[in-house]
Structure formats: C-alpha cells, structure tokens
Amino acid sequence: MSKIIGIDLGTTNSVVSILENGEPTVITNQEGDRTTPSIVALKNDEYLVGKLAKNQRILNSEGTISSIKRKIGTREEVLLGGKSHLSEEISAKILQKLKRDAESYLGTQVTKAVITVPAYFNNEQREATKKAGEIAGLEVLRIINEPTAAALAYGLNKNISETVFCFDFGGGTMDASILEISDGVFEVKSTSGDTKLGGDDIDQELYNFMLQQEPLNGLSIDNQIKARLMEAIEKAKLELSSAMTTSINIPFLSANENGPIHFEFSLTRSKFEEIILPWVMKTKKSVDQALSDAQLMPKDIDEVILIGGSTRIPLVQQKIKEWLGKEPCKNVNPDEVVAIGAAIQASILAGETEDIVLLDVTPLTLGVETLGGRMTAMINRNSTVTTSVTEVFITARDLQTSVEVNILQGERP
Numbered sequence: 001m002s003k004i005i006g007i008d009l010g011t012t013n014s015v016v017s018i019l020e021n022g023e024p025t026v027i028t029n030q031e032g033d034r035t036t037p038s039i040v041a042l043k044n045d046e047y048l049v050g051k052l053a054k055n056q057r058i059l060n061s062e063g064t065i066s067s068i069k070r071k072i073g074t075r076e077e078v079l080l081g082g083k084s085h086l087s088e089e090i091s092a093k094i095l096q097k098l099k100r101d102a103e104s105y106l107g108t109q110v111t112k113a114v115i116t117v118p119a120y121f122n123n124e125q126r127e128a129t130k131k132a133g134e135i136a137g138l139e140v141l142r143i144i145n146e147p148t149a150a151a152l153a154y155g156l157n158k159n160i161s162e163t164v165f166c167f168d169f170g171g172g173t174m175d176a177s178i179l180e181i182s183d184g185v186f187e188v189k190s191t192s193g194d195t196k197l198g199g200d201d202i203d204q205e206l207y208n209f210m211l212q213q214e215p216l217n218g219l220s221i222d223n224q225i226k227a228r229l230m231e232a233i234e235k236a237k238l239e240l241s242s243a244m245t246t247s248i249n250i251p252f253l254s255a256n257e258n259g260p261i262h263f264e265f266s267l268t269r270s271k272f273e274e275i276i277l278p279w280v281m282k283t284k285k286s287v288d289q290a291l292s293d294a295q296l297m298p299k300d301i302d303e304v305i306l307i308g309g310s311t312r313i314p315l316v317q318q319k320i321k322e323w324l325g326k327e328p329c330k331n332v333n334p335d336e337v338v339a340i341g342a343a344i345q346a347s348i349l350a351g352e353t354e355d356i357v358l359l360d361v362t363p364l365t366l367g368v369e370t371l372g373g374r375m376t377a378m379i380n381r382n383s384t385v386t387t388s389v390t391e392v393f394i395t396a397r398d399l400q401t402s403v404e405v406n407i408l409q410g411e412r413p
C-alpha cells in the first residue's frame with residue numbers, strides 16, 4: 001500500500017511528514033529544507049513554489065503571492081502575474097510541490113494525504129482545502145485540526161493522562177484548543193481562535209509604524225519598496241526573538257532630486273513589544289474562550305504546547321505563561337509538530353497505528369435558518385463529533401407546501 005502523507009498547509013510555511021516504522025519523519029524538500037514557504041510565483045509562464053518563489057518576490061511582486069490561506073474558501077479571484085486564479089488553485093501548487101518532494105524522498109508515487117487546517121476553519125474553508133488537494137492529485141482522506149494534530153504528535157508513544165492547552169500563533173491565524181489525553185484517547189474539550197490574526201498582522205503593524213518614520217514619512221511607496229521594507233521588517237522581528245535590539249538597514253530604497261534615499265532604523269525589543277502588544281493581547285480572547293468553553297481554570301491545565309512561528313516571540317511566551325500560569329513545554333518543535341500529527345493520523349487511517357482514538361469537536365455552532373432570517377442554533381460549538389440533534393419545526397404559513405432548509409454555521413444569531 002502506498003504511503004499516506006501528512007501535510008501542514010500553513011499560511012506562511014508548509015511541512016510534509018510521514019510515519020516510518022512508528023517514527024515520524026519530516027521530509028526534507030528539494031531545496032534541503034524541512035519547511036517550504038507557502039509562496040507561489042508565476043514567472044515566464046512557469047510556476048515557482050517555496051523558496052524559489054520567495055527569493056524572487058521583490059523583483060516580481062505582482063507575479064508572487066503569499067498567505068493564500070487567508071483567502072481560501074472565498075470566491076475572491078486572485079491575480080497572479082496578470083492571470084486570474086482561485087485560491088484553491090494557488091494552494092494546489094503548494095500541495096503539488098510537497099507531493100513531489102515526498103515522492104522523491106520515498107521513491108514512489110504518493111496519491112493520498114491528510115491535511116491539517118486551523119480548528120476554527122468553517123466548512124467552506126475545509127472544502128476548499130480538500131479541493132486544493134484534489135487539484136494537486138491528492139485524495140484527501142481526512143482534514144484534521146492543527147491543534148489536534150499537534151496534541152497527537154505530543155502524546156504519541158507517551159503513556160500520559162493530561163489536559164493540554166495548544167496555543168498556535170502562526171503567520172495568518174491563531175488557535176487555542178484544550179485537549180484531554182488519556183489512555184490513547186485524544187478528546188478535544190474546546191477550541192477557539194481567530195482566522196485573521198497572525199504574524200502577518202504584526203509585520204503590517206511594524207510596517208505602519210516605519211512609514212511614520214523619516215525618511216519614509218511622505219515618500220511614495222511602490223510595490224518594490226514595500227516588498228523590500230516588509231522583508232527587512234520581518235527579518236528584524238525574527239532577530240528580536242533572541243536579540244534585545246536590531247537595526248533595519250535598507251540602502252538605496254528610493255531616490256529624489258537630492259540623491260538616493262537610504263532607510264536606517266534601530267529597533268529595540270521594548271519598542272517592538274510596545275508596537276505589537278495590541279495584537280498579542282487580541283489572542284487572549286481566544287485563550288479565555290477556550291478555557292470557559294471547556295469549563296476549566298488555568299490551574300486545570302497540565303501542559304502548554306506552543307505551535308507556530310509567532311510563539312517564538314518572547315512577549316507571546318511571557319503572556320501565555322502569565323495567562324495560564326505555566327511554563328510551556330520545551331520539547332515540541334513549533335514548526336513541525338502539526339505535520340507530524342497529520343502523519344500520525346495518516347498512519348491511523350492506513351491501519352498502521354492502533355490504540356489511538358481521536359474525538360474532535362465542531363468549532364462553530366450549527367443551526368438552521370428560521371422565520372425572519374434568524375439562526376436557530378441546534379448543535380452548539382464544541383460538541384464532540386459525531387453528534388445528532390432532533391428538533392421539530394413547524395411551517396411559517398398556513399397551507400405552506402414546501403420548505404427550504406438553510407443550514408448555517410457561526411455564532412451570530
């Protein structure tokens with residue numbers, strides 16, 4: 001039987017993994033890296049994916065697209081190199097590359113995959129992710145939630161009985177989920193999150209701040225200048241996760257009648273933290289929501305697992321520790337843990353891994369539309385699946401001969 005691969009299709013970075021003899025392996029891509037930037041470019045009628053796309057984006061900003069995951073599940077058309085694409089077509093390019101990299105590692109064809117999505121993704125976003133897999137030539141056997149995958153990876157081959165809090169803060173989304181692990185049963189207690197909150201927002205906030213500084217203030221910014229600034233800003237952000245101060249240095253950013261314009265700015269960690277604090281604090285809402293939905297207090301949490309690149313920011317770690325009163329687990333790789341969990345789920349589906357049961361929940365409330373365009377909730381968020389609810393509704397008018405059942409998902413009444 002051919003191998004089923006596990007894919008973490010991230011907003012910023014993607015990872016592919018498989019289980020070999022019960023041990024997870026993260027597959028190194030063609031470029032020699034364990035993570036692949038989720039960036040696609042169209043250049044001279046050829047698609048480039050990953051590092052190749054990333055390396056040319058400054059000179060080809062119109063022909064390069066990143067963070068496509070933020071658009072998945074919408075009908076919004078995406079322009080890439082003057083050509084219109086659907087978001088799932090772009091995502092498929094990334095999946096195709098991961099598939100090829102896995103095939104070259106395994107030396108055989110790969111046709112099946114498990115793909116992870118943020119727990120908070122709605123049905124449309126999940127279906128579109130599946131569609132992207134199909135376009136890439138992958139049968140998507142299961143879509144699983146990223147925090148659930150992370151917990152699977154954390155709990156694999158450990159005989160534990162714990163309540164774990166998974167906090168995922170990536171490039172485009174954040175998730176907060178609570179799981180109970182015991183005797184190989186992984187039960188999601190609650191999940192909450194924001195599909196529009198991540199490191200991208202932090203970069204954007206820093207960018208807005210930089211635009212107010214001299215000599216950027218008032219300077220006309222074209223795509224190329226913006227791309228160079230964004231790149232330098234992200235680099236500075238990464239440096240501030242270990243250094244206390246960093247400098248942004250972009251020579252010949254632009255020019256005017258007085259000659260070339262260079263940009264230089266020295267950024268301290270404390271200034272950085274001051275700028276990004278509102279975004280970090282925004283994650284607290286989901287943390288609190290996850291706790292209250294699970295009817296738990298911070299003291300009930302045994303272990304905190306940090307997932308996603310943005311959890312490397314010291315301020316984020318500090319806040320999580322403050323909110324949950326616990327030092328996060330150190331032996332989990334925040335970049336790889338989700339893909340490894342997907343690979344574990346793949347091996348469960350292949351019948352190679354036994355004694356693991358996964359109980360997930362509905363991230364959003366499900367209901368039907370009733371008179372007056374209102375949503376009558378039927379299955380509340382965080383209900384363990386599978387579940388069923390029966391309710392009798394009556395027609396709105398006398399002698400009504402038909403009804404249209406409109407199923408809704410979300411929390412707005």
Ligand code: ADP
Nearest residue numbers: 010011012013170171172199241308309310312
């Ligand atoms: P996704 O799951 O959305 O693909 P990742 O988990 O790969 O995202 O995280 C990517 C985000 O993490 C980016 O915004 C990136 O700038 C940020 N990031 C990665 N490493 C660091 C670091 N050392 N310090 C701060 N932010 C980081």
Ligand code: MG
Nearest residue numbers: 010011170308
């Ligand atoms: Mg991620």
